[in-house]
Amino acid sequence: MKLDITLFGALPFRRVSKTAKRQRRTHLKKAAPTVASCPNCGNALAPHRACTKCGYYKGKEVVKVNKEEK
Numbered sequence: 421m422k423l424d425i426t427l428f429g430a431l432p433f434r435r436v437s438k439t440a441k442r443q444r445r446t447h448l449k450k451a452a453p454t455v456a457s458c459p460n461c462g463n464a465l466a467p468h469r470a471c472t473k474c475g476y477y478k479g480k481e482v483v484k485v486n487k488e489e490k
């Protein structure tokens with residue numbers, strides 16, 4: 421049987437060393453989540469979202485929050 425080079429498709433010219441691979445991946449990292457704080461109660465929250473503690477957004481109560489649960 422004769423080996424046909426077209427069966428393999430595109431392959432890397434040479435093996436990438438552990439060091440080269442690791443150096444390339446130093447730029448691949450997960451970004452820390454963005455956290456804002458509520459101007460009404462100071463609770464940490466996701467930006468552009470109504471506050472989960474007091475239900476305020478842009479200085480107004482937009483969501484009713486159950487305040488008995490703590």
Ligand SMILES: [Zn+2]
Binds near residue numbers: 476
């Ligand atoms: Zn709040």
